[in-house]
Amino acid sequence: xxxxxxxxxxxxxxxxxxxxxxxxxxxxxxxxxxxxxxxxxxxxxxxxxxxxxxxxxxxxxxxxxxxxxxxxxxxxxxxxx
Amino acid sequence: xxxxxxxxxxxxxxxxxxxxxxxxxxxxxxxxxxxxxxxxxxxxxxxxxxxxxxxxxxxxxxxxxxxxxxxxxxxxxxxxxxxxxxxxxxxxxxxxxxxxxxxxxxxxxxxxxxxxxxxxxxxxxxxxxxxxxxxxxxxxxxxxxxxxxxxxxxxxxxxxxxxxxxxxxxxxxxxxxxxxxxxxxxxxxxxxxxxxxxxxxxxxxxxxxxxxxxxxxxxxxxxxxxxxxxxxxxxxxxxxxxxxxxxxxxxxxxxxxxxxxxxxxxxxxxxxxxxxxxxxxxxxxxxxxxxxxxxxxxxxxxxxxxxxxxxxxxxxxxxxxxxxxxxxxxxxxxxxxxxxxxxxxxxxxxxxxxxxxxxxxxxxxxxxxxxxxxxxxxxxxxxxxxxxxxxxxxxxxxxxxxxxxxxxxxxxxxxxxxxxxxxxxxxxxxxxxxxxxxxxxxxxxxxxxxxxxxxxxxxxxxxxxxxxxxxxxxxxxxxxxxxxxxxxxxxxxxxxxxxxxxxxxxxxxxxxxxxxxxxxxxxxxxxxxxxxxxxxxxxxxxxxxxxxxxxxxxxxxxxxxxxxxxxxxxxxxxxxxxxxxxxxxxxxxxxxxxxxxxxxxxxxxxxxxxxxxxxxxxxxxxxx
Numbered sequence: 242x243x244x245x246x247x248x249x250x251x252x253x254x255x256x257x258x259x260x261x262x263x264x265x266x267x268x269x270x271x272x273x274x275x276x277x278x279x280x281x282x283x284x285x286x287x288x289x290x291x292x293x294x295x296x297x298x299x300x301x302x303x304x305x306x307x308x309x310x311x312x313x314x315x316x317x318x319x320x321x322x
Numbered sequence: 323x324x325x326x327x328x329x330x331x332x333x334x335x336x337x338x339x340x341x342x343x344x345x346x347x348x349x350x351x352x353x354x355x356x357x358x359x360x361x362x363x364x365x366x367x368x369x370x371x372x373x374x375x376x377x378x379x380x381x382x383x384x385x386x387x388x389x390x391x392x393x394x395x396x397x398x399x400x401x402x403x404x405x406x407x408x409x410x411x412x413x414x415x416x417x418x419x420x421x422x423x424x425x426x427x428x429x430x431x432x433x434x435x436x437x438x439x440x441x442x443x444x445x446x447x448x449x450x451x452x453x454x455x456x457x458x459x460x461x462x463x464x465x466x467x468x469x470x471x472x473x474x475x476x477x478x479x480x481x482x483x484x485x486x487x488x489x490x491x492x493x494x495x496x497x498x499x500x501x502x503x504x505x506x507x508x509x510x511x512x513x514x515x516x517x518x519x520x521x522x523x524x525x526x527x528x529x530x531x532x533x534x535x536x537x538x539x540x541x542x543x544x545x546x547x548x549x550x551x552x553x554x555x556x557x558x559x560x561x562x563x564x565x566x567x568x569x570x571x572x573x574x575x576x577x578x579x580x581x582x583x584x585x586x587x588x589x590x591x592x593x594x595x596x597x598x599x600x601x602x603x604x605x606x607x608x609x610x611x612x613x614x615x616x617x618x619x620x621x622x623x624x625x626x627x628x629x630x631x632x633x634x635x636x637x638x639x640x641x642x643x644x645x646x647x648x649x650x651x652x653x654x655x656x657x658x659x660x661x662x663x664x665x666x667x668x669x670x671x672x673x674x675x676x677x678x679x680x681x682x683x684x685x686x687x688x689x690x691x692x693x694x695x696x697x698x699x700x701x702x703x704x705x706x707x708x709x710x711x712x713x714x715x716x717x718x719x720x721x722x723x724x725x726x727x728x729x730x731x732x733x734x735x736x737x738x739x740x741x742x743x744x745x746x747x748x749x750x751x752x753x754x755x756x757x758x759x760x761x762x763x764x765x766x767x768x769x770x771x772x773x774x775x776x777x778x779x780x781x782x783x784x785x786x787x788x789x790x791x792x793x794x795x796x797x798x799x800x801x802x803x804x805x806x807x808x809x810x811x812x813x814x815x816x817x818x819x820x821x822x823x824x825x826x827x828x829x830x831x832x833x834x835x836x837x838x839x840x841x842x843x844x845x846x847x848x849x850x851x852x853x854x855x856x857x858x859x860x861x862x863x864x865x866x867x868x869x870x871x872x873x874x875x876x877x878x879x880x881x882x883x884x885x886x887x888x889x890x891x892x893x894x895x896x897x898x899x900x901x902x903x904x905x906x907x908x909x910x911x912x913x914x915x916x917x918x919x920x921x922x923x924x925x926x927x928x929x930x931x932x933x934x935x936x937x938x939x940x941x942x943x944x945x946x
Contacts, residue, residue: 270764275522276401277766278441282523289551292560293653298551298769302440303540305551305769307649309656312764 248320250299250313253287259318260284266315278302279316344393344425345384345504346417348449349433350442351399352770354461358433358491359396360782362504367786379424384504392504395427403448404520408688417452429455431503436460436488437471437541437771443529444522446482451516456484457503464490465771471541478536483514492776544771547642551769554646564650567643568669571634575627575673582626590619605811608819613807616863618800627704628677628791629784631670635681636783638666640775644684645767652765658747659754661687661765664694668746671701675909676791679916689758693750695916696758696926699909700746700902702739705858709900710738712862716881717893734897741901745933802856802907810853810867822868827852841899841935842892842942851905858905891946895938903934 253259261283264271278301279285288298288305296309308316349355359367363382380396397416398409405411412421419426432449434442439460450456460466460475466488479486485508489496502508517524553559594615601607638644644666652662663685671678678698685691714731723733809827811819822828823845831849838848846868854861862880869883888896904910904927913923 266764272404272522273401273766274764275526276444277768280523280526289555291555291649291652292557293650296649296652296765296767298555298649302438303543304438304441305547307652307765307767307769309652309765312766 247317249318250285250287250308250316251297251310252318253285253299255287255289258284258286262317262319264316266312270312274312274316277306278304279306285316341425342391342393343429343504343506344395344427345429345431346395346397346427347431347433348397348413348417349399349461350401350435350445352768353399353433353435353438353442354491355396355399355433357779358431358459358461358489358500359394360779361491361494361497362500363394386501386505388505390505393425394431394504395424402445402522409686417449417454427454429457429503429506431457431459431500432484433459433461433491436462436466436473437469437544439473439533439538440530440540443482443533444525446484446532447516447525447528448519450482450484450513451519455503455506455510457500457508458482458484458486459500460486460488461491463488463496464493466541469541469544471539473533473538474536478532478538480511481514481532481535483511483516485510547769547771550772551646554643555649560646560650564647567638567647571631571669572672574634575631579627579630582630583623586626587619587623590615590622594619605819608811609804609807613804614800616803618796618803622792624674624704625788625791627673629788631673631677632784632787633780635666635670635677636780637775639684640773640779642770642772645769648767649769652767658750660693660750661685661690662767664690667694667698668701671698671703674703674705675699675701675906676912677787679909679912680787682916689754692917692922693753693758695913696753696922697746697749699904699906699926699930700742700749702742702901703858703906705906706738706900708859708862709854710735710897712877712880713884713893713897716884717888717890738897738901741898745902749929803860806853806856806860822849840942841895841938842889842946843896844887846887847892847896851899854900854905856907858900861905889946891942891944894945895942898941899934899938901934902930902937904930 247262248259250259250261261279261281263281264274264279266274283301286300288300290297291307296307297313298305298307299313347355347359359380359382362384367380367382382394382396384392384394386392395416397413400410400413403410403414403417405414415421416424417427417430430449430452432446434445446458450458458479460473466472473488475486475488485499485503487496487499487503489500499508517528519525554563594611597615598607598611601610635644638647648662648665650662651665655661655664664682666684667678667681669678670681675698678701679695682691682694682698685694714734718731718734721730722728723730728736806827809830810822810825812826813820815824819825820828823832827849828845830852831845834848834852835843835845838844838851843851846865849868850861850864853864865884866877866880869880884893910923910927913926914920917923
């Protein structure tokens with residue numbers, strides 16, 4: 242684990258692209274997310290937040306997928322892309 | 323468009339000649355699988371459940387142009403075959419021929435969304451590796467072309483080692499190879515080396531490579547969808563439109579449905595009168611008219627409302643708005659431990675719990691789905707309204723509560739709605755913090771592009787749901803009403819049915835009187851509670867029979883009679899009892915069907931009845 246807190250999907254600003262480094266989640270959840278396209282090495286973008294702020298909609302592989310913040314914080318991004 | 327036949331066709335095997343060819347339809351959610359299934363099988367389809375689980379089993383027969391019939395199995399929409407959820411387990415087991423009563427498929431038709439191939443093609447690896455003849459159908463060809471995307475299907479077919487076709491299930495274009503495949507007459511390219519299936523990144527890389535070599539040009543982003551989402555998910559407009567949609571649905575099912583329901587009611591009573599006139603006066607006529615017509619009729623009356631509700635759900639789902647509604651509702655639903663996808667079923671439950679429970683199928687998380695099923699009957703369904711109307715009219719004097727805006731009767735009605743809602747919320751919290759606590763599976767919701775709903779798909783959906791509903795009315799409800807009619811008609815006195823208090827039902831009513839007396843009820847209400855087990859509103863007719871008068875909820879004579887037997891405490895207790903109790907055989911039956919056994923309906927029925935009893939007791943103590 243890095244000493245400094247690593248940025249995650251939850252830190253993305255609208256329109257900024259991030260590069261997924263790893264999924265800090267138990268195997269079945271990580272697999273399911275990967276099947277939806279959240280794979281290490283994939284580019285992801287925050288499309289918009291839902292009206293009440295959570296969940297957020299992410300654009301990955303041209304699809305739009307909504308995740309709650311509680312899940313997004315476990316999808317870690319490469320610090321410099 | 324079809325793939326090249328580079329492998330010779332094998333002659334049909336002995337087993338192929340014996341049984342009807344079976345083809346399984348597999349694909350991720352939102353790939354247009356159901357549209358293709360409907361197009362191939364039309365009205366020749368059957369819906370049931372797989373034994374022991376909540377997963378829906380859809381079978382249909384595709385009639386090919388040559389006249390040959392192929393059995394098509396529509397499997398649940400899944401992203402992979404790793405058996406984790408019930409859906410994936412069933413899909414996996416059916417494809418391996420491990421499900422009893424379901425023949426092992428002879429071939430697999432994999433449907434992928436051609437506009438979403440970057441993700442969907444990954445699924446081809448596990449399916450092809452099953453070793454069954456597989457056609458990869460890239461659906462939504464019309465969308466792909468319109469948005470400027472393209473792919474070389476022949477090249478893709480060679481790369482993945484399976485025949486590939488570009489089709490549009492919606493318009494019907496490109497279905498020739500699908501027909502040939504169903505017929506077993508489509509050749510296949512030589513097989514290729516497939517990646518290790520457990521390795522998702524490897525499968526993804528394999529799919530990316532195949533896609534790139536097939537010159538896949540992804541379509542331009544769906545601009546319309548992005549623009550519409552800018553409105554529907556706008557911080558201000560989003561929730562407003564959401565609210566407007568909810569109110570519109572409510573208004574329609576409660577006002578627009580009324581003339582239709584009146585029509586059905588008139589039809590039932592006219593045909594009942596006609597039958598009464600046409601048949602000789604025997605016990606059989608009484609059974610037919612009072613038991614079957616009266617009982618089943620009281621349930622069929624709700625058909626227009628239920629169908630209207632399903633038109634709405636169908637439009638919302640097919641257009642893609644349902645996913646946005648779930649997204650908006652998620653934050654609020656999360657507070658009671660549920661999620662956004664539970665919202666629409668719970669809204670539907672205000673009309674009737676039966677379609678609501680059927681609508682929970684869109685919730686993939688089984689525990690969330692179960693919790694939604696268990697709390698749905700608390701929502702104030704329309705069958706409670708006649709009961710509420712009668713009791714409130716009889717016991718609550720009309721006086722202003724909020725000036726001219728809200729009278730005491732309307733306030734009481736609102737309070738009952740709130741009571742049901744609060745019971746649902748409290749139960750959801752209870753369930754989600756105990757037996758149905760989720761192993762926190764992440765909430766993942768794909769937002770499909772907006773699409774125009776087609777009449778065809780809406781029509782088939784309605785047909786399907788009415789079949790389910792009518793089958794229920796024709797079996798469970800009919801059996802219950804006949805049983806209740808019989809209880810009220812025996813033992814015969816001088817060859818005539820006895821007065822109700824001397825009938826078997828009356829005896830039962832008097833036997834349970836000590837049980838219901840603490841709630842302020844006498845044996846007459848006791849009988850009403852028993853007969854209303856079939857359906858809540860039946861109590862109105864029963865009380866009419868007991869007091870020997872023509873009864874509907876507006877009857878002044880009935881209100882008068884009730885005031886003789888109930889005090890205010892008993893009346894409030896009765897209202898509260900009906901708010902909480904699961905007095906509805908259709909709901910019990912549909913829960914049994916949807917949860918795959920008696921366990922959940924028994925738990926639910928016991929819980930709701932216990933809650934109703936305790937709350938009724940408390941109400942009687944407070945208001946007496």
